[in-house]
Amino acid sequence: MNPIVPSRRDFLKGAAAAAAAGVVPMSFVKLAFADPAQDFTFAYISDAHIQHISGTKFVRNWDRGLIRAVAETNLLTPKPDFVMFGGDLGQLGMKEELDHGAEIMSKLRYKTHYVMGEHDYYLDLGEYWSKLFGPHWYSFDHKGVHFVVLNSVLTYDDWTYNKWPSAQERMLQMAGLDNPNGSPFMVGEKQRAWLKADLDKVAKTTPVVVFSHSPLQKLYKGWNFWTEDAEEVQAILKPFDKVNVIYGHVHQIQYNQIGNISFNAVMATAWPWPYPNSYAQAQHTMPVLTVPMNRADPFFERDATGWQFIDVHTGRVALKYNLYNNTARTVAWNPATGKPEDTVFQDPAKRIPPQVHY
């Protein structure tokens, strides 16, 4: 299978071939600039949630999601320059989970960068993760693009250090999607100062791509689709001409534009989360540009997993999503409206209503 090809027309052919062959549960990213010599691609795999059962047993379905993504990434043509992993490698931050996830990821034939997820962090506050993968936040430059990785899943010190009788209890409380005992995610003052200092060295015309685990915007606090200090982080990114934030955590396609910043979520290899407004919980808090997932069946564990191709040829990202067992979608910048729009599902009449389960 060769799903990734450079031109738009060829991409569509490739997407059709990929759909016929079965879709890959990962994200493929292409950055393209005016000078073709500068073009490059990278792959994006996220939210594997490797879960330990006992001994050498792990939840098989989550294992398979990650193993498949790694295998397909190794087969990509053209080869990606590197791979990003978007966080939540483990389910409960355990050494067994992180080791097992790292072992699966070690089969990748590319340089791989990691983002911290809350499921990786709240058992030992990222200590073991750091031994495997390095610092919690960092930046790197690649072919004229400045990439920044943030740990956006920190929270208030009182919640982290004083509230829970054990590290295990703290991890379990943060692991719940809709647990009112959780606490809002944040980047935090120390890391924001680092980000500002890091970006002070970068020309304002340089494209900036920021990887975070939680969205660096406020979507739905009840499920922690939220970053408490999002406005402060956005203010640091504001001076740059073109900024892209790519995040995991929400296990679904989302997109939004705030000022100069384009926000795009990537899909998980483990399972899809439903949209909060599928359950009529918080429609008014979702960004105006986010349309429902069009998931035929929110309880089908592989629906809404897949891969996407991201093209910033015009300086604005255009995402071509290929969903497993669902309709392919394109979310592209519309110069007429100045917003990213879903070219298939922006029309409410074309949306697939979510299936109701009782």
Ligand SMILES: [Fe+2]
């Ligand atoms: Fe996740």
Ligand SMILES: [Fe+2]
């Ligand atoms: Fe997460």
